[in-house]
Amino acid sequence: xxxxxxxxxxxxxxxxxxxxxxxxxxxxxxxxxxxxxxxxxxxxxxxxxxxxxxxxxxxxxxxxxxxxxxxxxxxxxxxxxxxxxxxxxxxxxxxxxxxxxxxxxxxxxxxxxxxxxxxxxxxxxxxxxxxxxxxxxxxxxxxxxxxxxxxxxxxxxxxxxxxxxxxxxxxxxxxxxxxxxxxxxxxxxxxxxxxxxxxxxxxxxxxxxxxxxxxxxxxxxxxxxxxxxxxxxxxxxxxxxxxxxxxxxxxxxxxxxxxxxxxxxxxxxxxxxxxxxxxxxxxxxxxxxxxxxxxxxxxxxxx
Numbered sequence: 001x002x003x004x005x006x007x008x009x010x011x012x013x014x015x016x017x018x019x020x021x022x023x024x025x026x027x028x029x030x031x032x033x034x035x036x037x038x039x040x041x042x043x044x045x046x047x048x049x050x051x052x053x054x055x056x057x058x059x060x061x062x063x064x065x066x067x068x069x070x071x072x073x074x075x076x077x078x079x080x081x082x083x084x085x086x087x088x089x090x091x092x093x094x095x096x097x098x099x100x101x102x103x104x105x106x107x108x109x110x111x112x113x114x115x116x117x118x119x120x121x122x123x124x125x126x127x128x129x130x131x132x133x134x135x136x137x138x139x140x141x142x143x144x145x146x147x148x149x150x151x152x153x154x155x156x157x158x159x160x161x162x163x164x165x166x167x168x169x170x171x172x173x174x175x176x177x178x179x180x181x182x183x184x185x186x187x188x189x190x191x192x193x194x195x196x197x198x199x200x201x202x203x204x205x206x207x208x209x210x211x212x213x214x215x216x217x218x219x220x221x222x223x224x225x226x227x228x229x230x231x232x233x234x235x236x237x238x239x240x241x242x243x244x245x246x247x248x249x250x251x252x253x254x255x256x257x258x259x260x261x262x263x264x265x266x267x268x269x270x271x272x273x274x275x276x277x278x279x280x281x282x283x284x285x286x287x288x289x290x291x292x293x294x295x296x297x298x299x300x301x302x303x
Contacts, residue, residue: 002042005094012103012129018042023091024107024125026051026156029134031301036134036238038159038265048257049155052091055123055140056111058153059214059250059275060084062185066279068149071118073278082183087155089117104128110143117278120144123152133239133300140294142287149284153250153271154297158240160232164263165253166207167233172200172251173226174215178274185276190216200251203231206266211253214274218249229302230266237302242270245295248283270297 005021018028018039025046028039040046062084063077075085095107108124111117122141127134142148160168177198179189193199198213218226224244228251231237242249250269254262272295273283287293 003045004042006097007042008097008100008105008107010103010105010127010129015129015134017127017129017134019105019107019127021097021107022094023052024095024109025053025091026127026134026136029299031133034161034236034301035159036299036301038157038261046091047261048254049087049091051156052087052154053123053125054088054153054155054271055090056117056119056121056150056152057088057278058151058269058271058273060086060184061116062183062276062279068278069146071146073118074115076116084183084185085116089114090123098124103130119146119148119150121148121150133298135296135298137296138294139292140285140287141292142289145289147289148287149278150287151271151273151277151284152295153246153248153269153273155267155269156240156299157254157265157267158230158238158299159265160230161234161236162232165232165266166205166263168206168266169203169229169231170200170206170251170266171203171229172215172249173219173228174201174249175217175219176215178214178216178248180214180275184212186214186274186280186282188280188282203229206253209253210255211251211266212256213251214271215249215251216247216274218247220244228268230268231302239300239302240268240270240297241300242297243295245293246270246272246297248272248274270295
């Protein structure tokens with residue numbers, strides 16, 4: 001038995017992907033024999049939230065008590081220094097494998113009430129390969145008898161064909177970013193990117209720039225899609241797009257990871273909210289009993 005459970009292999013023309021039973025994680029995605037995401041081996045556990053699903057909260061949640069309606073939560077910590085619990089609760093849980101086809105699969109998880117998150121929800125994700133690349137469709141359903149809050153995000157690390165991301169050009173058409181404190185939690189201030197080293201509205205080299213930032217005020221095309229691109233020094237280019245269900249976008253240059261993973265890929269993360277949303281309410285989504293939310297993001301290698 002592999003640490004991440006059953007391995008679901010998807011193919012479409014010259015694309016292939018592997019999704020894991022545990023966490024519904026994108027372990028590998030290749031296009032034309034080139035790695036699009038920096039993944040992990042079947043015998044390994046994913047490090048640093050590698051390509052994992054972040055639900056029922058994204059990024060960080062401050063430890064201690066928080067409440068919503070009449071429900072009281074008591075949040076632990078996996079980052080003891082910063083007193084936060086990171087990246088939600090779903091990523092280490094085995095999912096039900098609901099449907100598997102040659103180029104698509106759907107996995108789901110019923111998340112029962114826990115001390116950290118005392119609500120009953122169902123989360124489902126569909127991965128599908130096609131002419132558009134890899135499309136990821138998420139659905140969250142409230143199975144509880146009360147209104148349920150959540151946030152959702154994904155943490156894919158995008159590969160480069162060079163030794164590291166230096167020499168790569170990054171485009172993130174976003175007008176602002178979320179200011180954070182020493183615990184990497186939002187201060188409540190939204191800062192314009194203009195004039196800062198975090199302004200990637202036009203293509204810029206990432207050389208010398210350490211990124212771990214949440215962007216907002218995303219610029220979208222006529223179809224409502226936000227699109228960010230990463231192009232390495234060899235011309236390998238990927239485009240990450242997300243619909244209006246995801247108002248935020250995280251960029252992480254992996255400077256804080258230990259070698260050999262330091263700056264060897266760039267995490268570009270669709271998010272519905274910034275960190276600590278369940279506590280602060282900023283970007284938090286609330287579903288009435290029986291209500292369902294859905295959102296789509298996509299990655300495509302530009303060949």
